[in-house]
Amino acid sequence: MDAKERMKLEPVPMPELEVSERLSSFAEVNLGYSEQDTQAEAERCLQCKKAPCREGCPVDVDIPGFIALIREGSYAEAGLKIKRTNVFPAICGRVCPQERQCQERCVLAKRGKAINIGYLERFVGNYLIAHPEEQINAAPATGKRVAVVGSGPAGLAAAGDLAKLGHQVTVFEALHRPGGVLVYGIPEFRLPNITVDNELETLRRLGVEIRTNVVVGRTLTIADLREEMGFAAIFLGLGAGAPIFLGIEGENLPGVMSANEFLTRVNLMRAFDEDYDTPVQRGRNVTVIGGGNVAMDSSRCALRLGADSVTLLYRRTRAEMPARVEEVRHAEEEGVIFELLVAPTRFLGEEGHLTAVECLRMELGEPDESGRRRPIPLPGSEFIVATDQAIIAIGARVNPSARLVMPGMEQDDGGHIIVDRETLMTNIPGVFSGGDVVAGEETVIRALSDGRKAAQAIDNYLRSK
Ligand code: FAD
Ligand code: SF4
Ligand code: SF4
Numbered sequence: 001m002d003a004k005e006r007m008k009l010e011p012v013p014m015p016e017l018e019v020s021e022r023l024s025s026f027a028e029v030n031l032g033y034s035e036q037d038t039q040a041e042a043e044r045c046l047q048c049k050k051a052p053c054r055e056g057c058p059v060d061v062d063i064p065g066f067i068a069l070i071r072e073g074s075y076a077e078a079g080l081k082i083k084r085t086n087v088f089p090a091i092c093g094r095v096c097p098q099e100r101q102c103q104e105r106c107v108l109a110k111r112g113k114a115i116n117i118g119y120l121e122r123f124v125g126n127y128l129i130a131h132p133e134e135q136i137n138a139a140p141a142t143g144k145r146v147a148v149v150g151s152g153p154a155g156l157a158a159a160g161d162l163a164k165l166g167h168q169v170t171v172f173e174a175l176h177r178p179g180g181v182l183v184y185g186i187p188e189f190r191l192p193n194i195t196v197d198n199e200l201e202t203l204r205r206l207g208v209e210i211r212t213n214v215v216v217g218r219t220l221t222i223a224d225l226r227e228e229m230g231f232a233a234i235f236l237g238l239g240a241g242a243p244i245f246l247g248i249e250g251e252n253l254p255g256v257m258s259a260n261e262f263l264t265r266v267n268l269m270r271a272f273d274e275d276y277d278t279p280v281q282r283g284r285n286v287t288v289i290g291g292g293n294v295a296m297d298s299s300r301c302a303l304r305l306g307a308d309s310v311t312l313l314y315r316r317t318r319a320e321m322p323a324r325v326e327e328v329r330h331a332e333e334e335g336v337i338f339e340l341l342v343a344p345t346r347f348l349g350e351e352g353h354l355t356a357v358e359c360l361r362m363e364l365g366e367p368d369e370s371g372r373r374r375p376i377p378l379p380g381s382e383f384i385v386a387t388d389q390a391i392i393a394i395g396a397r398v399n400p401s402a403r404l405v406m407p408g409m410e411q412d413d414g415g416h417i418i419v420d421r422e423t424l425m426t427n428i429p430g431v432f433s434g435g436d437v438v439a440g441e442e443t444v445i446r447a448l449s450d451g452r453k454a455a456q457a458i459d460n461y462l463r464s465k
Pocket of ligand 2: 058059086092093101103118121445
């Protein structure tokens with residue numbers, strides 16, 4: 001088939017759960033490509049020599065290379081090719097904001113027909129999970145021990161690469177379940193926990209030990225890790241999990257909560273599952289404040305927990321929403337009402353419980369430091385939205401407890417750990433860091449990329465000793 005014929009082929013849509021079936025369960029909405037779908041989608045790729053799609057990928061996955069292997073039916077080889085730069089294709093295929101990364105740069109994007117790179121990546125990622133024998137084995141043991149603190153994507157990527165390089169790795173996680181945001185934040189209907197557990201299993205097969213319920217800085221100190229337990233290097237992947245609040249009147253009313261608390265109860269502590277007795281508020285008329293993935297996840301969870309209505313308040317327009325396009329579409333299909341160009345000004349209560357949120361309409365002004373047009377309040381445009389549960393999803397910051405982890409470690413005013421850009425080493429020799437605790441709220445693939453970069457730097461550091 002020549003390029004002209006390939007360009008005529010239509011993109012293969014992702015099979016999805018019917019909307020009517022979605023709201024009664026937390027089952028995954030995207031059902032995944034069949035082998036036939038995968039072949040049909042791979043067939044559309046033009047195998048561009050310069051491959052601009054690669055420039056859009058933060059970790060430079062060899063996209064035409066893995067798609068060519070898919071066409072040959074060499075799925076394990078395709079997966080291993082991706083794994084050279086992205087350790088978790090089954091996860092990134094599901095959660096990367098592809099429309100702003102690899103797919104945005106695809107030469108077919110201008111025609112609205114970008115190759116569905118994420119869907120193909122997910123297929124081969126799943127294939128590798130189903131065929132664990134195809135995974136890369138660890139190098140001979142070096143006898144060096146490395147501690148990884150935090151089991152989000154940054155920590156897990158660092159752990160995996162360090163283990164492959166032959167080091168003995170122990171991951172310490174504060175929560176009872178490893179995975180960081182992948183398990184406590186992103187809901188089952190987007191990223192099933194089983195997918196994360198399967199990737200964790202791959203790490204365990206490489207010899208990585210994962211110890212949960214250990215808060216480094218409290219249960220154990222860095223000094224314990226180094227001096228008593230003999231870890232020669234440490235990677236800190238602590239994330240940025242402390243919620244940001246609006247700071248407006250009535251925010252302490254019962255019924256107002258952070259998305260972090262709501263999602264943790266629902267996802268990590270499985271409040272949606274009858275077999276668990278985790279308490280969670282099931283609001284009737286829920287309001288969610290924010291326009292990112294966290295806001296979409298909260299809205300869609302609230303609908304699944306039985307809300308009559310979920311209204312999302314966002315102070316800019318749909319075009320500025322930071323959420324993945326697919327999540328916005330799914331939220332809308334499922335019935336989330338979008339109130340755009342709106343900001344809450346105070347929460348109102350009766351008899352000690354939230355009953356409404358007062359809002360102000362906005363218009364867009366000049367771009368601000370984020371590059372997005374600044375919302376400007378329209379005086380006198382106040383209106384009231386009746387609500388019995390408000391979920392605040394306007395962002396997160398580094399947990400102040402990160403300061404306790406390592407006394408003397410340099411952090412900026414926002415608590416972000418300061419590292420050398422090349423090596424990701426902190427000011428404390430042998431202690432490295434990456435992911436959201438360094439960069440602020442970012443993406444899974446950026447955290448994975450930091451973990452890998454740090455693993456290489458830690459290996460160099462250990463070998464130079
Ligand atoms: P985290 O994933 O936050 O993991 C940090 C881990 O460290 C946690 O498990 C924490 O318990 C542990 N920890 C912290 N302190 C200690 C300590 N002292 N001792 C031991 N353990 C400790 N990104 C995308 O690319 N696509 C998406 O669709 C997407 N959706 C998101 C949805 C939600 C609800 C949220 C909250 C974020 C989302 N993100 C998404 C962002 C992405 O998940 C993060 O950028 C990424 O998880 C950061 O990885 P990390 O490893 O740095 O930190
Ligand atoms: Fe695209 Fe993410 Fe895969 Fe890179 S890792 S190719 S950005 S889906
Ligand atoms: Fe294939 Fe698009 Fe990349 Fe070209 S730019 S190699 S068509 S995915």
